[in-house]
Amino acid sequence: MRAGHAFACGAALGQLGDLIAGDPRRGHPVAVFGRAAAAAERRLWRDHRGHGALYTALCAGGATAAAALAARAVRSSPAATVALTAAATWSVLGGTSLGREALAVAAALEAGDLAAARERLPNLCGRDPQALDAAEIARAVVESVAENTSDAVVGALVWGAAAGVPGLVGFRAVNTLDAMAGHKSPRYRRFGWASARLDDVAGWPGARLTAVLATLAGPDPRGALRAWRRDAAGHPSPNAGPVEASFAGALGVRLGGTLAYAGRVEHRAVLGAGNRPPEVADIARAVRLSRRIGLLALAVCAGGRLAVTALSASTEEGTR
Incomplete structure (x- = not known):
């Protein structure tokens, strides 16, 4: 079995595992990595x-090297390679848990339980929830679903297609380090700089593919493309900008603006200017769009890896 077929089979099985089971409550490999990274910090x-x-080199490099060694150890066994790829894919994807958390916040808002919605919001993003009303929480959830579709699903699949198990694990390690140390608080302004910049680089291709798929799979392709082109550059993140803007246009809602994050207030550009503010019902619409994007991303990444494998095989035969 060639590498492309092993990745396609393993990634499909891993994403199926995420769809069925989501993340475990205890002992998740990403949580184990997070504890090790916290000890290193x-x-x-x-x-x-x-x-x-x-710190970034040791943590991200160590995780990637360990994954490379594991992949090398099983490369003579197609079944073991598929199993390792499936396990790695399941461990790095977070689409199902993302959707569950978003819908749990939506359910609390629909029930009029603002306190419960505020309590659950930190599971999705780093906003300060206590000052947010229902509309602002809905906006925060839609933005988080958009950004994490790229970070927790599409980006990992892109790097898996490019570099196999080391790509899957390395991307997730970099993304986790950015979440832990990449923000602009006084403690991490300098120490977290490398983690944040590396995450910007690693997240670039996945963010663009997410924006493309949101445009193609969303209910308003023209609106998504228009918002992406017009508004994405105004976002402080080079990767969250295209993703959130394309979601805003696809869903016909207005994202961005003022937010409170990590103890500070930011005034961000509006994404989807002219659209209506998000409502509670838009959370479920964002989750459905995120799920479609995840499945399409698997098809694109697995198909791309298979195409490269077929081209490589054809080239080898032609040179004989």
Whole structure:
């Protein structure tokens, strides 16, 4: 079995596992990595970019190297390679848990339980929930679903297609480090710089594919493309901008604007200017769009890897 077929089969099985089971409540590999990264931070933290770069290299590089060694150990067995790819794919994808958390917040809002919605919101994003009303929570959830569709699903599949199990694990490690240390709080402004910049680089292709798929799979392709072209550059994140803008246009809602995050207030550009503010019902619409994008991303990434494998085989035969 060639590498492309092993990735396609393993990734499909891994995504099926995520759709059926989601993330485990205990012992998740990403949580284990997070605890190890937190321990490394306690030893390495200094208010200095160099120490942050060392921290990023050790954590992300160590996880990627371990995955590469595991892939090398099973490469002589097609069944073991598929199994390892499936396990890695399941462990790095978070689409099902993302949807569940978003819909749980929506259910609390629909029941009029604003306190419960505020309590669950930190499971999705780092907003300060206590000052948010129902409309602002709905906006925060839709934005989080959009951004995490790229971070927790599409980006991992892109890097898996490009580099197999090391790509899957390495991308998730980089994304986790950014979530832990990549924000602009006083503690991480310098120490987390390398994690944030590496995440920007690693997330670039997945974010663009997510925006393309949101445009194609959403209910308003023209609106998605228009918002992406017009508004994405105004977002402070080079990757969240295209994703959130395309979701805003596809769903016909207005995202962005003022938000409170990590103890500070930010005034961001409006995405989907002229559209209506998000409502509670738009959370479910965003989750449905996210699920369609995840399935399409699997098809694109697996299909792309298979096409490269077929081309490589054809080239080998032609040179004989």
